[in-house]
Amino acid sequence: MYIFKKVEDLQEFIAAKKEKGLKIGFVPTMGALHKGHISLIDASKKDNDITVCSIFVNPTQFDNTDDLQKYARNLPKDAEMLGLAETEVLFAPNVQEIYPPDLKTEVNLKFGGLTTVMEGRFRIGHFEGMVQVVNRLLEIVRPDAIYMGQKDIQQAAIVSNMLMQQKSATKIVICPILREDHGLAMSSRNERLEPADREKAKAIHEALLKAKENISTLDLDTIKKQAQDHLLSVGFKPEYFEIVDGDSLQSISQYSDSKYIVACVAAFMKDVRLIDNMILRNEKA
Ligand code: AMP
Numbered sequence: 001m002y003i004f005k006k007v008e009d010l011q012e013f014i015a016a017k018k019e020k021g022l023k024i025g026f027v028p029t030m031g032a033l034h035k036g037h038i039s040l041i042d043a044s045k046k047d048n049d050i051t052v053c054s055i056f057v058n059p060t061q062f063d064n065t066d067d068l069q070k071y072a073r074n075l076p077k078d079a080e081m082l083g084l085a086e087t088e089v090l091f092a093p094n095v096q097e098i099y100p101p102d103l104k105t106e107v108n109l110k111f112g113g114l115t116t117v118m119e120g121r122f123r124i125g126h127f128e129g130m131v132q133v134v135n136r137l138l139e140i141v142r143p144d145a146i147y148m149g150q151k152d153i154q155q156a157a158i159v160s161n162m163l164m165q166q167k168s169a170t171k172i173v174i175c176p177i178l179r180e181d182h183g184l185a186m187s188s189r190n191e192r193l194e195p196a197d198r199e200k201a202k203a204i205h206e207a208l209l210k211a212k213e214n215i216s217t218l219d220l221d222t223i224k225k226q227a228q229d230h231l232l233s234v235g236f237k238p239e240y241f242e243i244v245d246g247d248s249l250q251s252i253s254q255y256s257d258s259k260y261i262v263a264c265v266a267a268f269m270k271d272v273r274l275i276d277n278m279i280l281r282n283e284k285a
Contacts, residue, residue, distance in 0.1 A: 001083045003090045007098075007140050010091050014052070014141060022049035026143035026170075028134060031055040032072035032188035033081045036178040040147040041085045043175050052141055053082055054091040056098060061129030067273070072191050091141070098136055107135045109165050111158050113250055118264055119154050119275070122239050127158055134159055143170055151177045151185055153262060153277045157249055177276070179205065185276045192272045200234040201269055207231055207241065208278035211263045215243075215280040216255055227265070236267040246279065259283040 004010040014024060025044030029037050037053075044051040055078055062068035075092060082090050099105055106128070114120075115127045138146065146163075148156045156174045163170055178186045183205030184198065193201060207227040214223050220243050227241045242265075244251050245258040252258050261281040267274055 001079070001087055001090055003079065003092065005092055005094065005097070007093060010052070010089070011140060013089065014050075017050050018142075023145075024048055024141065024143040025051045025145050025147060026137070026141045027051065027053045027147045028137050029053060029055055030057045030071065030188065031078050032074060032191065033078045034178075034186045034188065034190075036149060036151065036186035038081060038085050039178050040149060040175050041082065041087050043173060044145070044147045045086065047145060047173070048143075050088045052089040052091055052143065053087050054093075054137055054141075056091075056093055056133065056137070058098070058129060058133040059095060060099075060132055061126050063123045063126050066271070070192065072188050098133065105132050105136050107131045107162070109162060111161055113248060114154065114158050114161060117154075117244070117249055117251070118240055118242055119266065122266060127155075130155055131158060131162060135162065138168070138170060145171045145173050147173050147175060149177065150174050150277070151187070152275070153246070153264060154249060157247075183209075185274075187274060189272055189274060193269060197235070197269045197272075200236075201274060203230055203234040203236065204265055204267065204274060204276045207265065208263055208276060211243070212278055212280045215261065220252065220254060223263075227263070231265075231267050236269055238265065238267040239273075241265045241267075243280070246282070255281070 025048030027040045057071050120127055160172050182202040184201045207230045211223050224241050228238050231238045243263050246260040246262040262277055262279050264277040
Protein backbone atom coordinates (compact mmCIF):
# COMPACT_ATOMS: atom_id res chain seq x y z
CA MET A 1 0.00 0.00 0.00
CA TYR A 2 1.24 3.48 -0.86
CA ILE A 3 0.89 6.06 1.90
CA PHE A 4 0.83 9.72 0.88
CA LYS A 5 0.77 12.70 3.20
CA LYS A 6 1.24 15.42 0.56
CA VAL A 7 -1.42 16.45 -1.95
CA GLU A 8 1.18 16.88 -4.69
CA ASP A 9 2.60 13.36 -4.28
CA LEU A 10 -0.85 11.78 -4.36
CA GLN A 11 -1.86 13.78 -7.43
CA GLU A 12 1.29 12.74 -9.28
CA PHE A 13 0.57 9.08 -8.49
CA ILE A 14 -3.07 9.32 -9.59
CA ALA A 15 -2.23 11.20 -12.79
CA ALA A 16 0.13 8.38 -13.83
CA LYS A 17 -2.56 5.76 -13.16
CA LYS A 18 -5.21 7.74 -15.07
CA GLU A 19 -2.88 8.06 -18.03
CA LYS A 20 -2.90 4.26 -18.19
CA GLY A 21 -6.72 4.35 -18.24
CA LEU A 22 -7.12 2.91 -14.73
CA LYS A 23 -10.29 3.59 -12.74
CA ILE A 24 -10.04 5.31 -9.36
CA GLY A 25 -12.42 4.69 -6.45
CA PHE A 26 -12.33 6.95 -3.40
CA VAL A 27 -13.37 6.28 0.21
CA PRO A 28 -13.14 9.35 2.48
CA THR A 29 -13.00 8.59 6.22
CA MET A 30 -11.98 10.13 9.50
CA GLY A 31 -10.07 7.01 10.58
CA ALA A 32 -10.58 4.78 13.64
CA LEU A 33 -11.53 2.27 10.99
CA HIS A 34 -13.92 -0.63 11.51
CA LYS A 35 -15.56 -3.25 9.30
CA GLY A 36 -18.13 -0.69 8.08
CA HIS A 37 -15.35 1.39 6.52
CA ILE A 38 -13.76 -1.75 5.08
CA SER A 39 -17.06 -2.65 3.39
CA LEU A 40 -16.75 0.63 1.45
CA ILE A 41 -13.17 -0.28 0.49
CA ASP A 42 -14.39 -3.70 -0.72
CA ALA A 43 -17.17 -2.07 -2.78
CA SER A 44 -14.66 0.30 -4.36
CA LYS A 45 -12.18 -2.48 -5.08
CA LYS A 46 -14.88 -4.41 -6.96
CA ASP A 47 -15.57 -1.50 -9.31
CA ASN A 48 -12.12 0.11 -9.71
CA ASP A 49 -8.45 -0.59 -10.40
CA ILE A 50 -7.13 1.68 -7.65
CA THR A 51 -8.85 2.46 -4.34
CA VAL A 52 -7.78 5.56 -2.46
CA CYS A 53 -8.84 5.83 1.19
CA SER A 54 -8.35 9.15 2.94
CA ILE A 55 -8.03 9.54 6.68
CA PHE A 56 -8.54 13.11 7.81
CA VAL A 57 -10.31 14.23 10.97
CA ASN A 58 -11.81 17.37 9.49
CA PRO A 59 -11.90 20.15 12.11
CA THR A 60 -14.37 22.30 10.14
CA GLN A 61 -17.23 19.81 10.47
CA PHE A 62 -17.17 19.54 14.28
CA ASP A 63 -19.65 21.77 16.07
CA ASN A 64 -18.31 20.53 19.41
CA THR A 65 -14.58 20.91 20.27
CA ASP A 66 -14.81 18.17 22.91
CA ASP A 67 -16.04 15.71 20.24
CA LEU A 68 -13.16 16.77 17.95
CA GLN A 69 -10.55 16.33 20.70
CA LYS A 70 -11.93 12.96 21.81
CA TYR A 71 -12.29 11.61 18.27
CA ALA A 72 -10.35 8.31 18.13
CA ARG A 73 -7.08 8.49 16.17
CA ASN A 74 -4.88 5.48 15.44
CA LEU A 75 -3.10 5.76 12.09
CA PRO A 76 -0.82 2.68 12.45
CA LYS A 77 -3.80 0.40 13.23
CA ASP A 78 -5.86 1.97 10.42
CA ALA A 79 -2.99 1.49 7.97
CA GLU A 80 -2.75 -2.16 8.99
CA MET A 81 -6.49 -2.71 8.38
CA LEU A 82 -6.32 -1.00 5.01
CA GLY A 83 -3.28 -3.09 4.08
CA LEU A 84 -5.11 -6.29 4.98
CA ALA A 85 -8.04 -5.15 2.80
CA GLU A 86 -5.53 -4.68 -0.05
CA THR A 87 -6.23 -0.97 -0.40
CA GLU A 88 -3.85 0.50 -2.97
CA VAL A 89 -3.50 4.00 -1.48
CA LEU A 90 -3.87 5.65 1.91
CA PHE A 91 -3.96 9.44 1.87
CA ALA A 92 -3.36 10.87 5.35
CA PRO A 93 -2.79 14.62 5.04
CA ASN A 94 -2.46 17.15 7.85
CA VAL A 95 -4.69 20.21 8.24
CA GLN A 96 -2.27 22.53 6.36
CA GLU A 97 -2.34 20.24 3.31
CA ILE A 98 -6.12 20.31 3.13
CA TYR A 99 -6.58 23.94 4.12
CA PRO A 100 -3.52 25.92 2.99
CA PRO A 101 -3.99 29.52 4.15
CA ASP A 102 -3.86 30.92 0.59
CA LEU A 103 -6.55 28.58 -0.83
CA LYS A 104 -10.26 29.31 -0.73
CA THR A 105 -11.95 26.02 0.15
CA GLU A 106 -15.47 27.07 1.22
CA VAL A 107 -18.18 25.87 -1.15
CA ASN A 108 -20.98 28.24 -2.14
CA LEU A 109 -23.79 25.90 -3.01
CA LYS A 110 -27.31 25.77 -1.61
CA PHE A 111 -28.88 22.48 -0.59
CA GLY A 112 -32.40 23.63 0.31
CA GLY A 113 -34.09 21.52 2.97
CA LEU A 114 -31.42 18.79 2.85
CA THR A 115 -29.09 20.68 5.20
CA THR A 116 -31.61 22.26 7.56
CA VAL A 117 -33.30 19.16 9.04
CA MET A 118 -32.08 16.51 11.52
CA GLU A 119 -28.24 16.69 11.74
CA GLY A 120 -28.36 20.20 10.27
CA ARG A 121 -30.69 21.34 13.02
CA PHE A 122 -28.62 19.94 15.87
CA ARG A 123 -25.05 20.31 14.53
CA ILE A 124 -24.75 23.90 13.38
CA GLY A 125 -22.12 24.32 10.64
CA HIS A 126 -21.51 20.56 10.38
CA PHE A 127 -22.63 20.19 6.79
CA GLU A 128 -20.83 23.33 5.57
CA GLY A 129 -17.62 21.75 6.95
CA MET A 130 -18.43 18.33 5.50
CA VAL A 131 -19.17 19.77 2.03
CA GLN A 132 -15.96 21.84 2.22
CA VAL A 133 -13.76 18.82 2.96
CA VAL A 134 -15.45 16.41 0.54
CA ASN A 135 -15.24 18.99 -2.25
CA ARG A 136 -11.56 19.65 -1.51
CA LEU A 137 -10.77 15.91 -1.38
CA LEU A 138 -12.65 15.31 -4.64
CA GLU A 139 -10.68 18.12 -6.31
CA ILE A 140 -7.47 16.42 -5.18
CA VAL A 141 -8.37 12.81 -6.03
CA ARG A 142 -10.78 13.34 -8.99
CA PRO A 143 -12.08 9.76 -8.68
CA ASP A 144 -14.43 7.92 -11.01
CA ALA A 145 -16.59 7.10 -8.00
CA ILE A 146 -16.87 8.03 -4.34
CA TYR A 147 -18.12 5.43 -1.83
CA MET A 148 -20.13 6.62 1.15
CA GLY A 149 -22.23 4.89 3.81
CA GLN A 150 -25.98 4.97 4.26
CA LYS A 151 -25.09 5.21 7.96
CA ASP A 152 -24.72 8.95 7.28
CA ILE A 153 -27.75 9.14 5.01
CA GLN A 154 -28.03 12.94 5.14
CA GLN A 155 -24.35 13.37 4.33
CA ALA A 156 -24.69 11.00 1.36
CA ALA A 157 -27.79 12.87 0.10
CA ILE A 158 -25.98 16.22 0.30
CA VAL A 159 -22.87 14.91 -1.48
CA SER A 160 -25.12 13.40 -4.22
CA ASN A 161 -26.79 16.77 -4.59
CA MET A 162 -23.43 18.56 -4.71
CA LEU A 163 -22.15 16.26 -7.48
CA MET A 164 -25.37 16.88 -9.41
CA GLN A 165 -25.11 20.68 -9.04
CA GLN A 166 -21.45 20.60 -10.10
CA LYS A 167 -22.25 18.29 -13.04
CA SER A 168 -19.36 16.24 -11.71
CA ALA A 169 -17.91 13.27 -13.57
CA THR A 170 -17.66 11.43 -10.24
CA LYS A 171 -20.54 9.09 -9.40
CA ILE A 172 -21.57 8.29 -5.85
CA VAL A 173 -22.14 4.76 -4.57
CA ILE A 174 -24.05 4.49 -1.28
CA CYS A 175 -23.25 1.33 0.71
CA PRO A 176 -25.42 -0.42 3.35
CA ILE A 177 -24.94 -0.05 7.11
CA LEU A 178 -22.78 -2.67 8.82
CA ARG A 179 -23.89 -3.58 12.33
CA GLU A 180 -22.48 -5.34 15.39
CA ASP A 181 -24.03 -8.76 16.07
CA HIS A 182 -26.55 -7.26 18.50
CA GLY A 183 -27.60 -4.59 16.00
CA LEU A 184 -25.67 -1.46 16.96
CA ALA A 185 -24.46 0.28 13.79
CA MET A 186 -20.65 0.20 13.66
CA SER A 187 -19.16 3.59 14.38
CA SER A 188 -15.81 5.03 15.45
CA ARG A 189 -17.69 6.64 18.35
CA ASN A 190 -18.78 3.22 19.74
CA GLU A 191 -15.24 2.88 21.14
CA ARG A 192 -16.08 5.60 23.63
CA LEU A 193 -19.07 3.71 25.07
CA GLU A 194 -18.54 1.85 28.33
CA PRO A 195 -19.17 -1.92 27.83
CA ALA A 196 -22.55 -1.82 29.64
CA ASP A 197 -23.65 1.18 27.57
CA ARG A 198 -22.58 -0.52 24.37
CA GLU A 199 -24.96 -3.35 25.24
CA LYS A 200 -27.77 -0.88 26.00
CA ALA A 201 -27.09 0.91 22.72
CA LYS A 202 -28.68 -1.95 20.77
CA ALA A 203 -31.93 -0.19 21.73
CA ILE A 204 -31.42 2.13 18.75
CA HIS A 205 -31.63 -0.81 16.36
CA GLU A 206 -34.57 -2.26 18.29
CA ALA A 207 -36.44 1.05 18.01
CA LEU A 208 -35.80 1.18 14.27
CA LEU A 209 -36.93 -2.44 13.79
CA LYS A 210 -40.12 -1.77 15.76
CA ALA A 211 -40.82 1.27 13.58
CA LYS A 212 -40.38 -0.88 10.48
CA GLU A 213 -42.74 -3.52 11.86
CA ASN A 214 -45.47 -0.96 12.53
CA ILE A 215 -45.00 1.50 9.68
CA SER A 216 -48.05 0.49 7.66
CA THR A 217 -50.42 -0.07 10.60
CA LEU A 218 -49.80 2.59 13.27
CA ASP A 219 -49.87 6.36 12.85
CA LEU A 220 -46.42 7.93 12.59
CA ASP A 221 -46.70 10.01 15.77
CA THR A 222 -47.36 6.83 17.77
CA ILE A 223 -44.39 5.08 16.13
CA LYS A 224 -42.09 8.03 16.92
CA LYS A 225 -43.31 8.21 20.52
CA GLN A 226 -42.76 4.45 21.03
CA ALA A 227 -39.23 4.76 19.64
CA GLN A 228 -38.34 7.74 21.84
CA ASP A 229 -39.78 5.94 24.90
CA HIS A 230 -37.72 2.83 24.18
CA LEU A 231 -34.53 4.91 23.88
CA LEU A 232 -35.29 6.80 27.09
CA SER A 233 -35.98 3.53 28.94
CA VAL A 234 -32.36 2.35 28.53
CA GLY A 235 -30.80 5.74 29.34
CA PHE A 236 -30.48 7.40 25.93
CA LYS A 237 -31.21 11.09 25.53
CA PRO A 238 -32.74 11.19 22.05
CA GLU A 239 -32.23 14.35 19.97
CA TYR A 240 -34.60 13.28 17.25
CA PHE A 241 -36.39 10.25 15.85
CA GLU A 242 -37.76 11.35 12.48
CA ILE A 243 -39.69 9.53 9.79
CA VAL A 244 -38.80 11.13 6.47
CA ASP A 245 -39.00 10.80 2.74
CA GLY A 246 -35.65 9.19 1.85
CA ASP A 247 -34.99 11.54 -1.08
CA SER A 248 -36.03 14.95 0.28
CA LEU A 249 -35.30 13.99 3.94
CA GLN A 250 -38.35 16.01 4.97
CA SER A 251 -40.67 14.62 7.65
CA ILE A 252 -43.80 12.95 6.42
CA SER A 253 -47.03 12.88 8.37
CA GLN A 254 -48.53 9.64 7.11
CA TYR A 255 -47.52 6.37 5.48
CA SER A 256 -49.12 7.26 2.14
CA ASP A 257 -46.97 10.45 1.86
CA SER A 258 -43.94 8.60 0.46
CA LYS A 259 -43.01 5.37 -1.27
CA TYR A 260 -39.47 5.64 0.12
CA ILE A 261 -39.64 6.05 3.89
CA VAL A 262 -36.63 6.19 6.21
CA ALA A 263 -36.49 6.49 10.00
CA CYS A 264 -33.50 8.52 11.24
CA VAL A 265 -32.33 8.81 14.81
CA ALA A 266 -29.71 10.68 16.86
CA ALA A 267 -29.30 10.06 20.57
CA PHE A 268 -26.77 10.61 23.33
CA MET A 269 -25.57 7.82 25.61
CA LYS A 270 -23.89 9.97 28.27
CA ASP A 271 -21.56 12.22 26.21
CA VAL A 272 -21.42 9.92 23.16
CA ARG A 273 -23.67 10.94 20.29
CA LEU A 274 -24.81 8.11 18.01
CA ILE A 275 -26.78 8.24 14.76
CA ASP A 276 -28.51 5.50 12.83
CA ASN A 277 -31.29 4.99 10.29
CA MET A 278 -33.34 2.31 8.58
CA ILE A 279 -35.34 2.14 5.37
CA LEU A 280 -38.92 1.40 6.45
CA ARG A 281 -40.51 1.25 3.00
CA ASN A 282 -38.92 1.24 -0.42
CA GLU A 283 -41.38 0.96 -3.25
CA LYS A 284 -39.76 3.48 -5.54
CA ALA A 285 -40.55 2.82 -9.16
P1 AMP B 1 -16.47 8.37 9.11
O1 AMP B 1 -15.05 7.91 9.24
O2 AMP B 1 -17.30 8.11 10.30
O3 AMP B 1 -16.55 9.78 8.58
O4 AMP B 1 -17.12 7.45 7.99
C1 AMP B 1 -16.53 7.31 6.71
C2 AMP B 1 -17.51 6.61 5.80
O5 AMP B 1 -17.83 5.33 6.34
C3 AMP B 1 -18.84 7.38 5.68
O6 AMP B 1 -19.26 7.36 4.32
C4 AMP B 1 -19.76 6.59 6.57
O7 AMP B 1 -21.12 6.69 6.20
C5 AMP B 1 -19.24 5.17 6.39
N1 AMP B 1 -19.62 4.34 7.52
C6 AMP B 1 -19.51 4.66 8.84
N2 AMP B 1 -20.03 3.68 9.60
C7 AMP B 1 -20.49 2.72 8.75
C8 AMP B 1 -21.14 1.46 8.93
N3 AMP B 1 -21.45 0.99 10.14
N4 AMP B 1 -21.45 0.73 7.83
C9 AMP B 1 -21.15 1.20 6.59
N5 AMP B 1 -20.55 2.38 6.36
C10 AMP B 1 -20.21 3.14 7.41
